[in-house]
Amino acid sequence: MMLAVCSVWLLLVCLVLYSRLKVAAAAPTCTNGQAGCHVLSLANLFDRVIQHSARMHGISNDLHSEFELYFLPSKNQIGRVSRNCHTSTILTPNGKENAQRMAREELTEVILKLLVAWRDPLWHFHQSLAHNHEFSNFSSNKSLEMSDMVHELRKGVQKVIEKMKMLGIMGNSLGGLGTSESLLAPDSAEWRLMKDYDLLYCFRRDSSKIQNYLKILKCRIVPEHGC
């Protein structure tokens, strides 16, 4: 009697495990265009990443305005010709058509390059803010948040890329994604020469770029969800 019960129970457990295994095994067989195939769909991933980038841009905007007020620089620093962001070497599309014409792999690569380029400068920016007692804790916290967000966003974008590769949307022409460090220009130390305010200005611009590129990419790849 007991033996029968035990055997039945064991059988049930085995069945459950097997079914779960089957389900798990079925996941990779999602082919291109199969929506809702996985737990997190590509559209969902894109939405998250875009939201993240929007938030990052918001923070950079706030910090930049704060710096403008704080330092009271001359009204419009844009006019300063000498300003040159360290990411200016990265070729980025400057308009909608340009971005749309760009291949998705290129666009993704641009995004990644930008994200990688800003990791170190933002970290150092935060350090300089934290040690400088002129700035409030609020600014220091925001800078830390910004630096973290860049890091998180890069990981998120990499996940999106993996997903796209898995779904077959993107080919493997993206070289060196694993070694994103190689994306950095050799003269990456250029950013150390930039002043804090210029750094913020440049980052504000770049975060806007990232946000827009991601949006375009999403509406190009998974257009049916909220584009």
Next chain:
Amino acid sequence: MADVFYPSLLLVLMMSSLDWLSTPGSAFLFDQDRTKSAPLEPHFTECVSRDLETFRCWWSPGSFHNLSSPGALRVFYLKKDPPLSEWKECPEYNHLNRECFFDANHTSVWLPYCVQLRSQNNITYFNEEDCFTVENIVRPDPPVSLNWTLLNVSPSGLSYDVMVSWEPPPSADVQAGWMRIEYEVQYRERNATNWEALEMQPHTQQTIYGLQIGKEYEVHIRCRMQAFTKFGEFSDSIFMQVTEIPSKESTVPLTLILVFGTVGILIVIMLIVISQQQRLMMILLPPVPAPKIKGIDSDLLKKGKLEELNFILNGGSIGGLQTFSSDFFQDEPWVEFIEVDEEDADSGEKEDDQASDTQKLLGPPQPISDHRTIRSSETVRHPNDDFSRAGCYDADLPDTKVPMDAPLPGHTGDKESSADFPERAPAFDRGQAPPVQTQTGTPQTWVNTDFYAQVSNVMPSGGVVLSPGQQLRSQESPSDSELEAQTKGKQRDESEDANGQRQKEPQFQLLVVDPEGSGYTTESNRWQISTPSNSANPGAGYQTIPPPPVETKPAASADANQLPYILPDSPQLVAPVADYTVVQELDTHHSLLLDPTPIQSPPPCPSQLPLKPQIPVEYITPDLLGNLLP
């Protein structure tokens, strides 16, 4: 003081006026000065992009009216694309609006632009502040196609919720994701001045809660790019109004129904509680278990069933109580039984089967018990041993007369002045070792009217005098046995009349004392117990309190008749034998006296009792006690 105050005040006024002069509010003065000195240059009023793909710049000639003609001023821009850095002319003019339009081909986002105005004769009016990047000058168009729908009306009928929905501006390419727009909805009452602004949110619909019925509301929306700061223009307003809706009557009865339902439920609960009160009381306050005796049905313990009880207790069948033990209370293991000792019963007192249990307890007059009682008597010593009533004390008291029966209250034959038991005990001891005699063998059938008996006295021989309120059935037996109501601690002399005297009629009627009845009697009644007819012992029986003859106490008899427990069939005067009596006074020897008035035949020995008026009270209060004390 005053002369210091006024100059300082003047100084303060002057300084404030100077301050006022230097405030920005006086800028127009400054401008005037500037216009006088430097006319307002042609400048750009604004550069705006609506869709992040194109942008426009508007200029104004300022005060240079000669340059206001179209073509007098030219716009040049500089796009800071790193390799190219030269000024170019505006790609598209709109002189009517003094606007320069940059189309998509000439618009590069994220690149700094600088614009400047040049006049015909190459005078450049350039301002450093006219540099920008396109994404920072975006002001989206207002949304279109606003409309609203009524969501619901509150139950009170006073407010309602509305869902407002719209379309994104057509110029903004939201589809391609190029622009992400968030909207701000504002509303106000028709004639109010302040707008209520709701939170920015990126969806194209918004719920407005808590609008009041009957009022007209105005709603408009504006939008901006997400994570940017510049808002676009407000959309056109829409108006919404919801008129009074006739109140639904269904809500009112609903509340009434709820109220009445609750009240009804409460009433039902109350009725249940009241009807089931007994059961509830049983549950909440369980009754104290009644006494249970092993082998005896508790029913027998109830009033009026002493005969069966006696039968059982006295071993109605062989084995007595044991046989019944298994019959009763089988299911009540917790019942503790009162074990009745049957030693005496088995000692051959079969004739005492009918005897009361008290008799059993007290032990029938037996040699065995005699010894016992004697022994016990020996041991009893009273502190008042020295009490001597030698004069009254009769060592030759007819002990034989003294019924050593335990249940019988000892009445000394005569001349017993000592109320102290121990006083008599030595006498008895001295006198004899009389066997505790029963009432000369007269069978005494004690009818136990109640199971419990009160020990009224302890005989010198060791027997216990009980006063269970038993009624002596057998009238022929010399009722030596007397039931004596006894007060607590009262030492009574158990002078007993001679049995022979009992031959007459029972002078002491054993009363069936109503268990519920009060055992108390008045003092006068109480001493009816004594043998009024015992002429030999007019006051005997109770040394200390010679019982008044009945005839001398007409009132007593009357009282006796009034006593509830007087047996109606007692031929003679029934002395109500009460279980309890009242202490009337203390005698000189600090004995408690029940009846202080030795009015009738004086005892042989001078009564040492102080003649005190009979206190017609039942209880002695402390102050009265003081009166009593000698």
